[in-house]
Structure formats: structure tokens, C-alpha cells
Amino acid sequence: MIWNEKLDEKPTKEFGEAVVERRNVGGKIISMGLGEPDLETPSYIVDAMFEAIKEGYTKYSAAQGLLELRERIAKDLSARVEVNYSANEVVVLPGIKAAIYFSLCSILEPEDEVIYCTPCYVSYPTQILLAEPKAKLVPFDLSEGNFEFDLEAFKNKITDKTKVLLMANPNNPTGNIYTKDVIEKIIEICKEKNIYIISDEVYDKLVFSNKELVTFSQYESIKEQLVVVNGYSKSHAMTGWRLGYAVANKELARKMSVLNFNVNTNTTTFIQKAACSIYDHGFDHLVAYNKKLKERMEYFHEQVNQVNGLSGVLPDAGFFYFVNIKETDMTSNEFCAKLVLKTGVAATPGIAFGDNWDDYIRFSLAVPFEVVESAAGLLVDFTEQLKIGDSK
Template identity: 50%
Template sequence: MLFSPEIKESPTLLLGEKARQKEAEGEKIISLAVGEPDFATPEYIIDATKKALDEGYTKYSTPQGLYELRTLIAKENKHYTADEVIIFPGAKAAIHAALASILEPGDEVIIIAPYYVSYPAMIKLAEPKAKIIKLALNKDFTFPIEKLKEKITKKTKLLIVNYPNNPTGQILSFQETMKIVNLVFRNKIYLLSDEIYDKLNFSGKAFHSFAEFPLIKDQLVVINGFSKTYSMTGFRLGYALANQELIQKMNLVNQNIHTNTATFIQKGAVAALTNKPMFLIPYNNELKERALYLHEEINKLPLFSGVLPEGAFYYFMNISKTKLTSVEFANKLLEERNMLVVPGIAFGEKFDKYVRLSLCVSMDTLKEAVEILKEFK
């Protein structure tokens, strides 16, 4: 198999190994690298999963996913039926299946940077001869709609967007969303919208899923899952919405690689969707409090700055005044102060002057982190 340069280890791998070694030697690590919620999976989901095991949901199930679960997902997306929903063992598996079903040799894929670290590798695993076009957000992290218009060519097959965004935490306005919808429709290209953080929104403004716009339904794949909203990262459970023709192709990928997604885990997801997520309002309030604190403190410091996030659970900090690359900065922080962050270069070459900080830690931990940043030289 052709392994393209994009299929590589994350720059955080060595940092993570160093952090584990330090912990094994008894040192305390302040980790702001985590990408999962810091609350326990709701008990009703755990109970439903256990019950499913006791009731014998341990056998094969339909590759497309339990009809019961697909129906519940479709109810949350009024322009889609259960036949236009497919379940995967994780959102990444759903993305890969969509890419494998859409792309052909020579196709161009536009990804908006900073982007989720695995997008380039997944594109090349799905179609090694696809060409990746990376388009950076504006300096204030707003969407570069005019630049996007210039990047679209006759070879453009697909645009990938991720909102609420990892790592910037930005959310598209309704106007921005509509401009992207119209651009996709006019140019007859596909749009893959990764909306895994859709319920983590503390901005005060509405998040608009691209699934709300039937104009582009035949050109659209929406990716979502249960990891971030319900703290189910270890369950590995994601899904996609798409037109039936594309779902059928993705189902063939699913059948031949995964067979099906674990049946008892899908029953846990049924419980997630049939109970009100009462925890979300207080958790979003906590994230907002942490984001506001970190933003205010970081922007007081001479070496650092950032843009206030609106959703997800990250803060993307500008380190350009340190004159260090993101990997150099992260290594220095870990070696000298036992603090772990994610280098910005993982999210695109143009973001080597940033690091990602997680908001999925206590306020006390954030205060410790701020004190370390204050003393950074």
C-alpha cells in the first residue's frame, strides 16, 4: 500500500511519551492536552449498556446500525430518514467511509486550517491520489469565504469543515453558513461537515447544522457522534447523515471493514438520545467560565494572545512572540515546568506559532497553568 507523507505519527506522540515517563518517575504533570470531557459518562447510558449485555445484545447487527438508533438520530434532523443515517465505530470511521465513497484519483479536497489532525491522513488512506488543498482561516479565525471562492477549481470534489471548530473553538454565524451552502450548491461540490462538538456551545448564539439546508442534501455528508457531548470517547460510536445513494456506498465500506458497530454500545446510545441531557447546560456554563478566565489571563501576558472560543473545549494560544516553533515551545514547557500542551503544527503547517490548550480541566488546574505561563521566558 502507498503510504503518503500525510500518514504519519502525531507530533504529540513523543511529548505524550515524555509526560508518561515523568509521571512514572513520580512527577506531577499538568496536562492541557486532553481532548475529552472531564465529566463521567451519564449513569443512564452506563446502565443501558450493561442491560443490553445482560439481555444478549452481543451478536452481529445490521451494518448500517440499529434501526431504533437511526430513527432517533433522524428525528433530530428533520430532513433525514432512518435510511439516510449510518452508524460507525467512531466518527473517524464515518469520515473515512465518506471519503472512500466520494473521492477518485486526481480529485481535489479543500480542508480549512487549522483542521482536525487526522483529516489529511484519512484523505490519503481513502484515495492516495487525491490532492489536498489547505486554506487557512482569517487571522481572527473568521471563515475565509472570499479566499475559498478562489480555491475552487474544476477538479474540486469536496470541502471539509469542522464547526464548532477544533482547535479554535469558533462557531459559524448563520450568514457564514448560508454563504458556504450557496457556494457548495453553485459549484456542485460535496461538503463534509464534521459537527462532533455541536452541543458544546457557550457562545450565546445558535449553532446551525448544515443538515438544516435541504438545498445541498445531495452534496452533503454530516458527521457526528457521542464522544464529546456524552463523554463516551471510549465507546467509539459515530454516525453520518447523507443521501441514500451515498449511504449505500458507505454501508459497503462498513460491511467489508467493520461488519457492524458493537450492538450493546448502540443500545447505550439509544439511552443517550431518549433521556434529556440535563448535564449539558451546567457543563457549557463551566466551559464558558474556564474560557473567559483563560482568555482574560492569557491576553494580559506579553508573550501570548488568543481569540475567545465560542464552543468545543479548547483555547488556541498564539506563541509567536516567543520566537519558538510550537514543538520547541511544547517541549520546553514540558521539560522545565511539567506542563503538557498540543503543538499547533499538528493542525496545519501555518499554525506552528500556536499551541492548543484544553478547557477540560478544573479551574484550579487552569490557574496553575496560567502561573506557569506568567513565568515563561
Template identity: 35%
Template sequence: MLSERLKNITPSVTVGISSKVKDMKASGIDVIGLSIGEPDFNVPEKAKEYGKRSLDENKTKYDLVGGILELREEICKKLLKENKVNYTPDQIVLSSGAKNSITNVLLALTNPGDEVLLPLPYWVSYSEIIKVTNAVPVEIQTKKENNFKLQKEELLAAITDKTKLIVITNPSNPTGSVYTKEELEEIASVCLEKGIYIIADEIYEKITFTENFTSVAALNEEIKDITITINGFAKCAAMTGLRLGYTASNSEIANAMCSIQSHIVSHPSLTAQYIGLGALVECEDEMQHMVDTYKKRCELITNRLDKIENIGYVKPSGAFYIFVDLSKVKENYEYTDSFSIKFCEDFLNAEKVAVVPGKSFGIDEYIRISYACDEESFLEGVNRLERYISKFI
């Protein structure tokens, strides 16, 4: 008999689509994959050298649960220099990817039945991880005119006596929206007043196209104390398969997460940790090149989308996604349950282009396109999108 919790868990839509694309390609079908949030860059060579050297030096034994000290020290330097927030190595916990970090936070802070607030649209795995830990995901409606960024009054309306946490993703997946300092201050002040912890998922913080990115924990010391920052190396250093994430939090929370992690994974792969260390120490130029490339691609894809009638999108300020509004297509589209799921299935079959249904993020009339791939692929994918939706307008 399987666990009761499995009845409420939905498999990852993005992983499922990616698997289908791989199967189609293996069968000889030419598919354009614009679904998965995976950089098309490789891990920088200098970072790889750190991993190779660690193996040559036989650094393959058990180490500290929170992560190797050298890497935690470099993360502290990075957070102080780039994010203007001061942490000590004991407040940094390395994990096997940002998903692992988020799970650690929820296990450390929530009890069964505690509510975790999720402003719509939200990354597909948040709600399922919350359910796995026996907490309750609570969606908060946001508005398109605000680029789907949470407003103070929307937050206040969602809070109950069971509210324990809120997840703020900045930059956003799927919209690419970036909160201003003033917007974050309004949200964080409510959380401070109401005693609500903040999970600040800043995994895309290096991939921003605006001059001033503000970390939640940098707002002030009181807000820092209730904030757990999630970050990692998958997006900024193209280390998706190496599975290396981290949290920055107060010492009490960090110690609790270490205690939990010690029984689940002990610590993330040492080889991955040394590669991450190399990325921080040696590869700033390579990571900046990736960001510059994403910014150029963002301009290319938005310029192309601007030429398509009867659609809209959220103008991205970071990450590498476009959240495309197909409300007018939906009006003339035949579907039974979910418009966006049916649309994405039909689009993949008809035009051999994989995108992610907005339903996965909580908003059904949208689709998400990733431009973390070569320009030719995403521009051709948009060409095929224009051709396909012309049948329904």
C-alpha cells in the same frame, strides 16, 4: 515491504502527547495534561444502564450495518428538533467513532487524486485520513481577524477541477470559532455552484456558547443534498472510549457508506450503540450540565489569559479549546524546524504541562490548550505558561 502511503502519514500528535503524559505520570511525574480533547466527565449513569441491560438481554449478535434502528430513529428526532433538518433512519449510518465516519465518507466519494479542501487551522487527523484514502489534502489560508473562519473569496481561490470535497468544522477544533448562518450560506452556495460536497463536522455542536447554532444541512434542501454531517457521542456524552459516531446524508451516499462499512467493521459495538441510545433518550439534563460547565471554564480561562501580556487567542464560541497566539514569543525563541513543536516539548519538560503545537493544525505560531479538565489544573497550567514565556519576552 510496507505500503507506500505510509511514507506520507504522520502519527497523531495529540495521541502521541497523551501517551507521553501517561508514561510520565506512570513514572511518578506530576504532569498537567491540557492536550487531549477528552471530557473529564463520565458517561451518564442512565446511559450506562442501557448498555448493561443490552448485555443482560444478550444483545451481542450481528445487527444492521447502519446501526440499530432504535438509535437511528432517535438521531433523526434529535436532528429535527435541535438542528432543524429532517432525515430518515436509512440516511443515518452509525460508525466506530467520528474518524471512522469521515473515512467512510472519503472512501465513498473520492477517487485517487481528488482534492479535499481544508481551511486552516484544521483538526490534526483530517489530512492524514485523506492521505490514507489516496485523496489529496489542500490547505486554505484563513485570517486571524476573521477568527480563522473561511471566507468566500478564500474558498474560490482554492478550487480546481480536481476539487471534490471541503471539510467545515463547526464549532472549530482548535479555535472554538462558530460560523454564523450567513457565513455558512456564502460557503455552501459556492459549493453548490461548483459541485463540491461538504463534510460538515459538527461533533462539538452541542457545546456552543451562542444562542443560535446553524447546521449546514439545515440551510436548504439543495445544500442538504451535497452535505454529509459528521457527529457522535464522544464530546457531548463523554463517550470517547466507546467509539460511536454517525453520519447524516442523502440515501445514495448512506448506502455507499454502508456497503463499504459492511466489509471493514460491519457495524459499531452494539453495547456502545445502546449506551448512545440511552444518552439521547434519558440524559439531556446531564449533557446540558456538561455544556454549562464548559462555558464557565471558558470564561475562567479567557479571563486569566487576558492578564498575560504579549499573547493573544481566538475567543471561543464553542468546543473546549483555546488557540493561543505566541507570535511574540516565537520572535525570541530558538528552534530549528517548527517553533510550536519545540516550544511544546520544552514547555512539557520545563513546567510539566502538556499542550498541543499549532503546527499540528497547520499554524505554527499557536498552541492549543484544552479546558476539558478541572479548573485547578487548567488555571495552574496557564500560570506556568505565563512563567515560562516570561523568559522570552
């Protein structure tokens, strides 16, 4: 393959070196960077996995995924969005990254352009380049301040070579959910311009605001140009299990299955079988967890917005709080490096989520409330010591 130098870029190098420096002197690290739920994997899934091993689900399985799991995914999605999806439109893959990557591989050709919303998950640009090294990356910034999707700005990014719109709903790192009107307008534009939509919906079960989550899969009109990727890593604390899926038209699903066969042979059989148990139990365990996330977000939001030099927007979903540090006159790397060296609080520099987001840093609140309290206090003290004018 053509190795693009962007694959080797380390936008958070300065911050990473600061973390190492703090550890080298024995300093405590309060990790607020990882997108991993502070939940245990539900015991019924673990039990189902061991039972699957005992029952012999340790052999090869279909590259597209176990039929039983694909049927359950299709049935669950169809019931939620009232659009019919079949098992033939589902591909089970080793993680959501694999689902996005294989989707891009199945769609892109040389010189195609991919518009991707920023701030975005850190792997999106590199996955595009890995899937098609000659593709053109076209970052599209959400509106600063409220993280809304600017439809006119989006239309201005489109050319006759635009092939894909890649975005997350809910967004990572902002936690923003797009309105029904925006979703419908995006569909209208993409239909007219024959653009595929790849929608990463991994945080769709972690919604704690009153805002309605509207997904592209609710609309029959875009179905043939839509790939929805999702999984269980966030909703069921299965980050290390490496299990995700894509829902797409039958031809794209076939292509992704061919890719999976030639790269992985199949997704781990007994893990797929264990995941079938999810659909016998539902998502009741998330009621209490989403309540905890809401409490953490509201507390952190209040603390951040009382300090001169910091500001933020209350998220709708997910684990993350995106803090604006523009008034500190620091880059995100500089701020995060100094913060971790002085306090031990490790946040993620905003530059990791897009070139134009260096005025932000991301905190993961997938930690107990007492850790949120401690980190918020240290962040407030650190920022106040910078003496950025008068307090709010």
C-alpha cells in the same frame, strides 16, 4: 494500498520527547492536551448497555446500524433543523473518525481535490490520504486572529477537480462558530461548483457563547451534497465507546454501509442499543457543564491576554483555547517542549493542526477549574521569564 510518507509524519516529535524526558525524571505532568470531557458517562447509558447485553444484543446487527437508533437520530436531527431526515439516510459507525473516513471513501476518486479548513483536527489529512492515496490535499487557512472563514480565499482554492470541502463546525482547535451568512455563502458556492461538504459537528452540544450555531443540515438545498458526522463522545463522555454516525443522501449511506460491512461487519450491537437511551433523557446534563466550560474559558482568556508574548480569542464552543505565541519567536514544538520541561504543563503544538499554525499552541480546558488556575499561573510565569518586552 499506496503508502504515503505523510502517514508516518510526527509533527509534534520534539514536544513528545520532552514529555517523556520529564516523566523519566519523575516530574509531574499537567495534561492540557486531551479532547476528552471531565464528565462521567451518564449512568443511564451504562445501565442501558448492561441491560442490552442481558437482553441478547450481543449478536451481529445490520451494517447500517440498528434501525431503532437510526430512527432516533433522524427524528432528533429533523426536529432540531426543521429539514426532514430519514433512518435510511443515517449510518451508525464505530466512531466519528470512521464516519469521516467512510464518507471520503464513498466520494473520492483518484486525482480529486479535497479542501480542508485549517487549523483542523489532526487526522483530517491522513484520513483523506487513506481514503484515496491519489487525492490532492488542499489546506485552506482560516483568517489568523479571528479564525473567520474567508470566502474569497476559499473560492480561489477551488478548481475543476475540487470534490469535497471538509470542515468542523464548531472548529477544533479554535472553538469558533461560523456565522449564518458564511454558512449560506459556502452552500451557495458548493452548490454552484458541485462540491460535497463533510461537516464534523462533534462539538455542537458544547456551545457556551451567545453566538447562534448554524449548521449545514438546516438547509434543504445542500442536502444531497452534504455529509454530517457526529456522535456522543464529547457530549456524553463516551470517547472509549467508539460510536459515531453519518447523515448523508441514501446512495452515500448505502456505500458507507457496504464499507462498514466489509471492514467491521457491524458497529457493536449492545453499544448502539445503549445509545438509544440518550434520546429518552436529552442533554440537560450539559447545562451545568457548559457553564463550567465558559467559566474556565473566560478565566484562561483573561490570564493569557495579560501577558506580553501571548494572545488569544475567546472560543464559542468546545474544550480548547488556541494561544498565539508568535511574539515569543519560538516554534510551537519548542514552546511546548520547554513549557512541559520547566512547568509540567503539557499543551499541543499548533503545527499538529496545520503547517501554517506553528505560531499557536492548544490547551484543553476539559479539566477542573483548579487545574486551569494552576496551569494558567505556570504558563504566565513561564512566559514572563522569557522577558518579551514590557508587560501589557
